[in-house]
Amino acid sequence: MKIAIVGCGSRHKMFSGSVVEDYADKHEIVALCDSNAHRLGLASKAVPKPGTNGVATYLAPDFDRLIEEQKPDTIVVATPDFLHSDYIVRAFEAGCDVICEKPLTIDLTRLKQILEAQERTGQKVMVTFNYRYSPARTQIKQLLASGTIGTVTAVDFRWHLDRVHGADYFRRWHRQKENSGGLLVHKSTHHFDLLNWWLNSAPSDVYASGRRAFYHPEMAVELGLSDRGARCADCQVSDKCAFHLDLEGDAELASLYREAEADDGYYRDLCVFDAEIGIEDTMQAHIRYASGVTANYTLTAYSPWEGLEIKFQGTKGDITHRHVEVHGVFGGERAHAGDEAVTTELHLAGEEPRMLDVPLGEGHHGGADPVMLGYIFDPDNMEPDQYGRASDHVAGGWSILTGIAANASIETGSAVNVQSMLRARGIRLAALGT
Ligand SMILES: NC(=O)c1ccc[n+]([C@@H]2O[C@H](COP(=O)([O-])OP(=O)(O)OC[C@H]3O[C@@H](n4cnc5c(N)ncnc54)[C@H](O)[C@@H]3O)[C@@H](O)[C@H]2O)c1
The missing domain is CATH 3.30.360.10 (Dihydrodipicolinate Reductase; domain 2)
Structure with a gap:
């Protein structure tokens, strides 16, 4: 199977690691796609291609070109949930099957789009209910x-x-x-x-x-965290917060998220007590x-x-x-x-x-x-x-x-x-x- 993965965050590693380490004699990762160039670069380093310049990588706007150029059989979708349906439908229309992380999608409008595309194309999606x-x-x-x-x-x-x-x-x-x-x-x-x-x-x-x-502001006050910041990285009360996530204290969190922030402003450590949740x-x-x-x-x-x-x-x-x-x-x-x-x-x-x-x-x-x-x-x-x-x-x-x-x-x-x-x-x- 020729596989392309879209969404190269934390979860995609299960799929890429498995193909590379256990099933490389049967399958090949032909391309990776993400909206974040930093995470895309990290993901590609984990997919060695002996004798080549590495696995092909595409930023999100080039997903259709990925399919055209690399001709994958199967697309693994591991993006945030609200994006699953768009990638599934585009993969189906291009003649690819899909392995999709859960949930299949998040609402009725998107579910309808997936079901109609499936009926139209006859392509398959497997939802990975581990x-x-x-x-x-x-x-x-x-x-x-x-x-x-x-x-x-x-x-x-x-x-x-x-x-x-x-x-x-x-x-x-x-x-x-x-x-x-x-x-x-x-x-x-x-x-x-x-x-x-x-x-x-x-x-x-x-x-x-x-x-x-x-997880609301009043609970933060009750826990003595009134001076909390918008995110853990610049929070004054992090030393007394049981929910503090230290992005820099963990090598994986630092490389996957902290060092990727400049590309897209995706903060992995927003305060769990925010009013806008x-x-x-x-x-x-x-x-x-x-x-x-x-x-x-x-x-x-x-x-x-x-x-x-x-x-x-x-x-x-x-x-x-x-x-x-x-x-x-x-x-x-x-x-x-x-x-x-x-x-x-x-x-x-x-x-x-x-x-x-x-x-x-x-x-x-x-x-x-x-x-x-x-x-x-x-x-x-x-x-x-x-x-x-x-x-x-x-x-x-x-x-x-x-x-x-x-x-x-x-x-x-x-x-x-x-x-x-x-x-x-x-x-x-x-x-x-x-
Ligand atoms: N089955 C399980 O046990 C399990 C466990 C964890 C996560 N998941 C699922 O895996 C999926 C990913 O979760 P995660 O924890 O890896 O999230 P994550 O935030 O770590 O990774 C998501 C990745 O998608 C990328 N992305 C965002 N917008 C994109 C776009 N428009 N096009 C392409 N890529 C885009 C992000 O840059 C990021 O690299 C979710 O659907 C989640 O539900 C399943």
């Missing part, structure tokens, strides 16, 4: 699909982002809904995708609440699925610990899964540094509850990333995927619809029927499961 591939999450799919707890009836799902990982969404582009769709789209796309996949169904009705309860940090949704299952969902972004807790209630018993996660994000002190704990308890009616052996994987996101990369770049050497983990435009579309409906519900205060929402915008999306 969480599906973590062995612990695959085990749950297996348990539910085999009817271990009978018919699933109700779910309680809580995801906690801690004060390091959670805070990071309030520092940069994610902090405005027009860039990320808010956390109910940007982050919860993973969680709602897991629910859709686990339950083999799609959301039909969503009622949600959400507010910014922690437009996303919520406390969100709850009640979701009804087409299959009849109902789910309660909570996402917070300032928890003292990071991880997920989920309970599936079934007609024969229940499954309770808990994962204390520590992500390798930048800055802050972690309460659970180096510690990962995953448990799954099965409790069948009339029996004692028992802890299951949970398979664990090596690598990022609970062992998910390496497995997913294997299926993307070397599927012939992987076991057949009996769990249907690869996600296309349909799964990608459904995974954002719960969050888009939740955002609409927060705005209006009313429950949102997903099919009515789609009909009103003339969007046709194939059904998902039952």
Whole structure:
């Protein structure tokens, strides 16, 4: 496969590193594209091309020329979320397939553009839902699909982002809904995708609440940070702020972001307590699925610990899964540094509850990333995927619809029927499961 990557920030490294280090005999990165010349230069250094002047690089306005000159088969899209749709549509129109970072996109207008371009061109997009591939999450799919707890009836799902990982969404582009769709789209796309996949169904009705309860100016005052600056780099109270991100104290942050600022004014360390932040940090949704299952969902972004807790209630018993996660994000002190704990308890009616052996994987996101990369770049050497983990435009579309409906519900205060929402915008999306 001839691959071009657009968006050469932090996440693109997973793709470029994987191709260069593990799959160079099968695939080639033929070009890189970014709006920031500094980051583009850094990215190209990491893609060695023996005997040449290096991999071809293109600034964002030259993306179409990239396709014309380098003729990639596949475009990896790893830009900020609001830009995904534009690159997907242009890639499709030029005859390329796409591997897209989550979320597929952030709103209905852009979703419609992607679906129409897909129908017109027949090209494919794979959304990289790495969480599906973590062995612990695959085990749950297996348990539910085999009817271990009978018919699933109700779910309680809580995801906690801690004060390091959670805070990071309030520092940069994610902090405005027009860039990320808010956390109910940007982050919860993973969680709602897991629910859709686990339950083999799609959301039909969503009622949600959400507010910014922690990352706001009054909290800064409460924490004794009244003299805070607009960004960490020139903040007078950084020495007493638990959310201080030292761009210069970390070699990777310094080279990827601090030294690239002059090109585009992208500041990676804006104050998490800014008044102008437009996303919520406390969100709850009640979701009804087409299959009849109902789910309660909570996402917070300032928890003292990071991880997920989920309970599936079934007609024969229940499954309770808990994962204390520590992500390798930048800055802050972690309460659970180096510690990962995953448990799954099965409790069948009339029996004692028992802890299951949970398979664990090596690598990022609970062992998910390496497995997913294997299926993307070397599927012939992987076991057949009996769990249907690869996600296309349909799964990608459904995974954002719960969050888009939740955002609409927060705005209006009313429950949102997903099919009515789609009909009103003339969007046709194939059904998902039952
Ligand atoms: N699946 C996961 O676990 C996971 C983890 C992290 C990020 N992501 C996703 O990866 C994507 C990128 O996130 P990130 O953390 O790397 O962000 P980032 O800000 O580090 O990188 C984004 C890059 O896109 C570039 N860019 C901005 N505008 C552009 C344009 N018009 N054309 C081309 N390039 C442009 C920026 O200069 C930057 O280099 C997001 O969609 C995010 O949701 C997924």
